[in-house]
Amino acid sequence: MPKGLKRAIGALLAVFAIYSVLGFLILPGIALRVINQQLANYATVPARLERLELNPYSLEVTLWGLNIGAPGKEQIGFERLYANLQIDSLWTKALHLDAVELDKPKTELLFSKDGTLNLAGLFKLPPSDPAKPDEPPSKPFPLRIGEIKLANGYVHFQDMRPSEPIEFLYDELNFELKNLSTLPEDNADMTLVAAGPAGGQIDWVGRISLVPISSEGTLKVTDGQMKVWWPYVRDALPLVLKDGVLNFNTHYKLSLAKETELLLDKTSLSVAPFAIDAPDGRPLVRLKNLDVSDTSIDLAKQLVTVGKIRSQGLETWAARESDGQLDWQKLFASQPSKTQEKKAEAAKKEPATATGSETTAKTEAAAPSKPWQVLLRDTQLRDYRIHLADKVPKEPVAIDVGPLNLDLTNFDSLNKSPFNLKLDTGLGKQGKLTAEGEVNLAPVRAKLNVTTRDIDLRVAQSYVTPFIRLEVRSGMLNTDLAVDLKSTEPLALGITGKAQVDQLHTLDTLKSRDFVKWERVNVEGLNFQLGDSLSIASINLEQPYARFVIADDRTTNIDDLLIPQPADSKPAAAKTKSTASADKPMGIHIGEVNINNGSANFADFSLTPNFATAVQQLNGKIGTLDNRQDKPAAVDIKGKVDRYAPVTIKGALNPFNPLASLDIATSFKRVELTTLTPYSGKFAGYRIRKGRLNLDLHYLITKGQLKAENKVVVEQLQLGEKVDSPDAVNLPLKLAIALLKDVDGKISIELPVTGDLNNPQFSVMPIVWQTLRNLVVKAAAAPFKFIGGLISGGGSEDLGTVSFAAGSDALSSDAQASLDKLAAALKARPALRLEIEGTSAEASDGPLIAQQRLEREYQSTYYKILQRRGDKVPAQAADLKVPDDEKAPMLEGIYRTRLKGQPPAEWVDLGKEERQNRMRDAVLKSWSSSALLLRQLGQARAGSIKDYLVDKGQLADERVYFVDASLGQPEKDGRVVSPLHLDSE
Numbered sequence: 001m002p003k004g005l006k007r008a009i010g011a012l013l014a015v016f017a018i019y020s021v022l023g024f025l026i027l028p029g030i031a032l033r034v035i036n037q038q039l040a041n042y043a044t045v046p047a048r049l050e051r052l053e054l055n056p057y058s059l060e061v062t063l064w065g066l067n068i069g070a071p072g073k074e075q076i077g078f079e080r081l082y083a084n085l086q087i088d089s090l091w092t093k094a095l096h097l098d099a100v101e102l103d104k105p106k107t108e109l110l111f112s113k114d115g116t117l118n119l120a121g122l123f124k125l126p127p128s129d130p131a132k133p134d135e136p137p138s139k140p141f142p143l144r145i146g147e148i149k150l151a152n153g154y155v156h157f158q159d160m161r162p163s164e165p166i167e168f169l170y171d172e173l174n175f176e177l178k179n180l181s182t183l184p185e186d187n188a189d190m191t192l193v194a195a196g197p198a199g200g201q202i203d204w205v206g207r208i209s210l211v212p213i214s215s216e217g218t219l220k221v222t223d224g225q226m227k228v229w230w231p232y233v234r235d236a237l238p239l240v241l242k243d244g245v246l247n248f249n250t251h252y253k254l255s256l257a258k259e260t261e262l263l264l265d266k267t268s269l270s271v272a273p274f275a276i277d278a279p280d281g282r283p284l285v286r287l288k289n290l291d292v293s294d295t296s297i298d299l300a301k302q303l304v305t306v307g308k309i310r311s312q313g314l315e316t317w318a319a320r321e322s323d324g325q326l327d328w329q330k331l332f333a334s335q336p337s338k339t340q341e342k343k344a345e346a347a348k349k350e351p352a353t354a355t356g357s358e359t360t361a362k363t364e365a366a367a368p369s370k371p372w373q374v375l376l377r378d379t380q381l382r383d384y385r386i387h388l389a390d391k392v393p394k395e396p397v398a399i400d401v402g403p404l405n406l407d408l409t410n411f412d413s414l415n416k417s418p419f420n421l422k423l424d425t426g427l428g429k430q431g432k433l434t435a436e437g438e439v440n441l442a443p444v445r446a447k448l449n450v451t452t453r454d455i456d457l458r459v460a461q462s463y464v465t466p467f468i469r470l471e472v473r474s475g476m477l478n479t480d481l482a483v484d485l486k487s488t489e490p491l492a493l494g495i496t497g498k499a500q501v502d503q504l505h506t507l508d509t510l511k512s513r514d515f516v517k518w519e520r521v522n523v524e525g526l527n528f529q530l531g532d533s534l535s536i537a538s539i540n541l542e543q544p545y546a547r548f549v550i551a552d553d554r555t556t557n558i559d560d561l562l563i564p565q566p567a568d569s570k571p572a573a574a575k576t577k578s579t580a581s582a583d584k585p586m587g588i589h590i591g592e593v594n595i596n597n598g599s600a601n602f603a604d605f606s607l608t609p610n611f612a613t614a615v616q617q618l619n620g621k622i623g624t625l626d627n628r629q630d631k632p633a634a635v636d637i638k639g640k641v642d643r644y645a646p647v648t649i650k651g652a653l654n655p656f657n658p659l660a661s662l663d664i665a666t667s668f669k670r671v672e673l674t675t676l677t678p679y680s681g682k683f684a685g686y687r688i689r690k691g692r693l694n695l696d697l698h699y700l701i702t703k704g705q706l707k708a709e710n711k712v713v714v715e716q717l718q719l720g721e722k723v724d725s726p727d728a729v730n731l732p733l734k735l736a737i738a739l740l741k742d743v744d745g746k747i748s749i750e751l752p753v754t755g756d757l758n759n760p761q762f763s764v765m766p767i768v769w770q771t772l773r774n775l776v777v778k779a780a781a782a783p784f785k786f787i788g789g790l791i792s793g794g795g796s797e798d799l800g801t802v803s804f805a806a807g808s809d810a811l812s813s814d815a816q817a818s819l820d821k822l823a824a825a826l827k828a829r830p831a832l833r834l835e836i837e838g839t840s841a842e843a844s845d846g847p848l849i850a851q852q853r854l855e856r857e858y859q860s861t862y863y864k865i866l867q868r869r870g871d872k873v874p875a876q877a878a879d880l881k882v883p884d885d886e887k888a889p890m891l892e893g894i895y896r897t898r899l900k901g902q903p904p905a906e907w908v909d910l911g912k913e914e915r916q917n918r919m920r921d922a923v924l925k926s927w928s929s930s931a932l933l934l935r936q937l938g939q940a941r942a943g944s945i946k947d948y949l950v951d952k953g954q955l956a957d958e959r960v961y962f963v964d965a966s967l968g969q970p971e972k973d974g975r976v977v978s979p980l981h982l983d984s985e
Contacts, residue, residue, distance in 0.1 A: 023056025042123045045069050059085035068122055069108070075118055079104035094142035094183065099149070105173075106154040113160045140182040140211055150175035155194075162231035170196040177208070184211045200224040212257035221248040226274075238331055239284065242275040262299035268292060278331060288313025294377070302372045309379040315402075319389035376411035376419075384425075393462035402426055415441040421448070431455040437483075446485040453478050457504065469561045470515060473505040481526070493530040499523040508547065510560060518598075519543035525591065533587035544598040544618075585627065588656070593622035595637060613671060615639045615647050627656040635664065644957045645670040645692075662701040669694050673717065674962055687720030689964050690835065715746050716833075720964055802945055803975045806841075807848025809940035811948055819945065822980070823953025834949070835981035837963040838942030844970035845937055846928030853927045854894070854920070858882045861890045888916055895919045898926055931967075938965030941978050 032052040039047035050065025062082045069075035080103040086096040110118040153173030159166040172195040180188040192204035199222075206217015226244030233239065250267035272289035294307020319327045385402030404425035411419040418440040427433050433455070437448035457475030464470055481497035505517040518541055525537020549557040598618030620637030632652035639647045651664035673691035694713035701707075802815050811819070822834075856878070863877035865886075874880060895903060899922060907915050927933060942962050949955040963981060970976050 020056065023054055027056075028052045028054045039068070042125060043068060044121055044124055045075070046071070047122075059087065061085070074106060075108040075110075075122060077106045078102055092144075094144050094181075097143075097145045099147045100145055102148075102150045102153075104152045104154065105150060107156070109155065109157045111159040111161055115161055143180075143182045144186075145180040146178070148175070148177040148180060153194075162235050164231040164234060166229060166231050168196060168198060168200070168228045170194045170202075172196070180208070180210070182210045186211070190215075190217065198225055198228065200228065206252070212255065214253075214255040214257065216251075216253045218249070218251050220250075221246065223247065226271075238279050240277040240279060240281075242277055244271065244274045244276075246271055260299060262297075264295075264297040267295040267297065269295070278327075283315075283317060284328075286313075286315040287311070288383075302370055303375070304372065305375045305377070306379075307377050309376060309381075311380070311384075312382045314381070314384045315387070316385075317387045317389075320392055322391045324392055371414065373416075374411075374413040376408055379406070379408035379411065381406040390462075394465065395462040397459060397462045399428060399459060400426075413441075418445075427452075428456045428459065435483075444485065444488045446483065448483045448485075450481045450483050451479060457501070467563055467565070469509045469563060471507040471509050473507055475504040476502040478502065491530060493528075495526065495528040497526055499526060508557065508561060511557075513547065514545060515547055515557075515561070517545045531586065533589070535587075535589045537591045539590060539593045541593070541595050541598060544595060545600060546598075547601040549601075549603045588625070588627045590625040592624065595620050595622075598639070600639075613641050613668065615641055616643065618647075620649070625655060630654075632661055632663070641668055641671045645672065662699060664697075664699050666697040666699075667695070670715075670958055671695070672962065673714070674964060687964065689718040689720040690961050691715065691717035692961075713746055716961070800980050801977045802941075802980065803971070803977050804941055806844040806970065806974045806976065807852060807937075809937060809944050811944055816948065816952075819948050819953060823949050823955045827955065833959050833961060834955075835961045835963045836942045836945050837979045837981060838938035838940070838945075838965040839968040839976060839978040840934040840938040840941070840965070841968050841970040841976045842929060842934060844974045845934060845976060846930075847924065849930070849933045849937060850924040850927035853930075853933065854923060855882075857894050858887050858890060861893065862886055888912075891916055891919050891923075895923055898923050934967060935965050938967075938978070941976075945978065945980075 029052075031054070032049060035049050035052070036047075039049070045068060047068040048066075049063060050067075052064070053062040054060070060082065061084075062080060063078075064080055065077075066081070067074045067077040069077070080101070082099070082101040082103075084098040084100075086098050089096045108118060112118075151174055153170070153175065155170045155173055157166070157168055172193075174191075174193045176191045178189040179186065187207045187209045190204070190206050190208050192202065194202040201222045203220040203222070204217065206215055206219075208215040208217075224246035226246055227241055230241040230244070234241070247270040248268070250264045252265075253261070253263040255261040269292040270290065271287065272291075274285070274287040274290065275283075276285045278284055290309075290311045292306060292309050296305045297303070298305075321327055321330065382405050383402070384404035384406070385400065386404065388399045388401060390397040390399075402425060404423070406424075407420075407422040409420040409422075410417060418438045421435065421437060421439050423433070423435040425433050432453040433451070435448045435450045437446065439446045439448075455477040457477055458472050461472045464472060478500040479497065481495050481499070484494040484496075486492035486494070500523070501518075501521045503519065504521070506515045507513065508515040520540075520542040521544075522538075522540040522542075523536055524540070525535070527533070527535040547557065551557075595618055599614070599616045600618065601614050603613075616639060618637055618639035620635070620639075622637075623634035624631075625633045632654040635649060635651050635653060637649040641647055646669045648667045649664065651662075653662045653664060671693040673688045673693055692715040694715065696709075696711040696713075698709040700709075802818065803812070804810070804815070805812065859877040859880045859882055862882045863873060863880055866873045866880075892903065903915070903919055907918060910918070939962075942965065946957075946960050946962070949960055950957045968976065
């Protein structure tokens with residue numbers, strides 16, 4: 001072999017050997033030493049690289065065991081870092097790494113209470129040279145990496161800045177990046193999967209480019225626990241998270257080529273479940289689930305488009321506190337925002353002077369930015385429940401809203417187009433409310449069709465109580481309305497449609513008696529324009545009832561119910577505004593008011609004698625009411641007193657200004673005076689045995705001055721026994737009645753009344769002259785007036801009595817046959833009148849009445865027991881059949897209630913059956929002698945006779961009178977006879 005070749009080979013071998021020694025042994029050791037020296041120089045904590053390996057032929061570098069931080073508290077580190085440099089880096093002018101692998105990297109991201117990041121304090125770097133001018137940005141370093149792999153990464157995050165520290169861990173972090181390059185237009189494929197023991201896995205797949213910086217891919221978060229980052233929210237809003245799981249998935253596009261461009265599309269978000277409480281532990285929100293899908297977010301266009309929102313099962317609570325503020329409002333106001341605190345601190349630290357460029361930048365930042373646009377294409381909320389409470393009234397009000405269902409379509413936050421709304425919700429225990437229509441935000445406009453069903457009006461009780469002594473016992477509101485909101489500044493609102501209030505029942509809490517009630521009120525043709533007019537085509541009242549009482553000082557029961565209010569304390573501005581609006585009062589127009597089958601209780605204690613009666617079967621009409629026309633409304637109402645006596649109300653009134661003009665005439669005909677016995681006993685000192693009343697009242701008001709003409713006509717009045725009463729008038733009433741009766745047996749009294757309604761001073765014209773005139777006429781005419789024309793019996797049959805079975809008011813077949821003959825006889829003799837004397841006998845009626853009363857007590861008590869147990873019950877207690885074994889337990893309670901005491905002590909030693917028999921006998925004995933029960937039976941028997949004669953015998957009711965019920969003696973067979981009396985007109 002030539003010597004030259006040997007030298008060349010030897011040289012090559014020497015170079016190979018030297019290169020190998022340098023590459024495998026010397027350079028790794030030097031590099032490891034240099035690295036550890038630099039770490040020691042600049043690291044503020046223990047830092048060391050365990051081993052470094054270099055393959056000079058394959059250009060592979062492997063670093064082993066980097067740990068920065070105290071042993072056991074390492075803050076940065078990895079197990080192995082591998083890099084493979086490619087030789088083509090020499091001629092491509094770009095650093096080319098075929099692969100970079102990082103095994104088990106570990107990072108601790110720790111923020112202290114003052115905001116210091118732990119990583120910022122790991123190294124002390126030399127300060128930069130302030131004299132060196134800033135260099136213009138250079139091109140990015142040319143770099144190509146074929147593949148980057150990060151396996152089994154560990155990231156621990158802790159933030160002590162919030163009031164409640166935040167901490168989470170990802171101990172399964174895997175990352176893969178292929179074909180990364182800083183060369184223009186090169187893209188890299190990226191995959192990241194991160195998971196931790198507390199859940200919340202992150203999956204990130206996409207492509208990334210460094211020049212320019214851009215990326216596209218998908219990002220998914222699975223089972224993210226909201227409690228991990230909730231303290232950030234907690235410091236801004238005082239809301240305590242009890243539960244919250246988030247799932248998120250989106251496709252994205254990011255580009256920083258010119259400006260920041262970020263587009264999220266195919267985005268979906270799910271929260272289920274979710275629950276937050278107030279700091280004091282009160283529940284605020286409970287949510288079953290929330291799903292958002294088909295969503296996109298465009299950062300450049302500042303546009304958020306939400307395709308679908310589906311949510312179910314939200315429950316929330318809200319209350320208006322006693323000071324008038326909402327509890328949510330007070331909750332948010334109670335905690336200052338951390339962001340605001342930081343801004344305030346930054347403002348204190350900011351230098352007083354600023355350069356021109358800084359001033360310009362601040363001015364630009366202060367300029368208003370383009371608003372974001374949010375589009376909600378299709379939103380559906382289902383089964384929401386809202387618990388509302390109002391603690392402002394003395395008696396707090398609680399309202400449950402739900403289940404609430406809401407649909408929103410095409411909602412636009414910039415209001416480029418109106419959106420559609422559909423609401424369906426419950427209100428209270430059985431109320432329903434629906435609203436559907438179109439809403440516009442800027443300017444605010446809305447056209448909605450609103451319906452309500454069975455809204456319980458008792459909820460208004462707490463708001464009524466401070467103003468009137470009235471209890472709302474029941475009432476249901478139903479409406480069908482079209483709401484047209486034209487603007488909010490100024491407020492312009494129109495409402496049209498119809499409304500209905502069913503089963504309204506109000507109670508006078510002073511006297512504990514009914515005040516106003518009705519079965520139904522229909523308001524048709526409603527047209528309300530806020531601040532301008534209220535128009536109603538018709539108001540129809542079904543079975544209305546009202547109680548109206550005029551006191552002796554001419555005040556009414558309505559005046560007694562009203563609660564005096566404190567003086568007006570409105571601000572001056574508010575008063576000025578109200579005064580201005582008062583210049584043009586709202587126009588009120590009501591086409592007509594129809595009354596169907598109404599009733600009323602009426603009393604006038606300003607009359608002498610006093611008058612009180614009940615009116616039924618009221619039917620009539622009130623004409624057009626219009627406060628913008630000085631034209632009174634016609635009134636035409638008819639009814640009856642005690643079923644038979646007709647009453648009429650006619651005239652005209654102006655309810656908007658009654659003191660200016662009123663002309664009402666009221667007429668009562670053929671009112672049975674026996675129904676007024678309690679009043680006559682108190683004020684006259686006598687019971688009324690019989691009599692009828694005709695009353696004509698005419699009230700005329702002109703410019704506040706009252707002129708009333710009251711005419712009272714009493715027919716065939718007969719007084720009964722005297723009653724001791726301290727309020728009775730001290731007059732010889734029987735003699736006065738005899739003197740006042742005219743030739744037709746009538747008493748006529750004129751009572752004109754005049755006075756000023758603002759300060760009543762009434763002067764009742766004396767009736768002495770009328771009394772004297774009647775007395776003279778009677779004295780002359782009475783001796784020649786006799787009753788004749790008695791009924792011929794037509795045989796031995798006695799038609800003057802009606803027999804009843806003991807304890808019963810039912811007519812037997814024999815009694816009906818007798819009354820048929822009597823009715824025929826009276827039709828043939830129209831001048832005669834029939835008087836019915838209802839009779840009862842204690843000896844025969846008493847035991848049966850007592851037995852019936854005891855059975856009713858059993859039924860009533862058993863009915864209440866079944867109600868409390870929740871069992872089904874019939875419409876009324878009388879329909880119940882009480883089992884015999886249930887009666888014994890109830891008997892002792894009936895005994896104590898009826899006899900006002902406990903059974904005698906000596907009865908304790910009696911047998912159970914004997915003791916019950918004695919209690920039963922004692923109760924029956926007390927009821928057997930009850931004058932009230934016997935009197936009621938007698939009245940019922942008289943009513944049965946008259947009803948049969950009027951309804952079956954077709955006898956005119958004005959020819960049949962009641963005589964006050966009496967006690968008699970039974971016949972030998974136990975029957976009780978009610979006598980009949982004849983009188984003439």
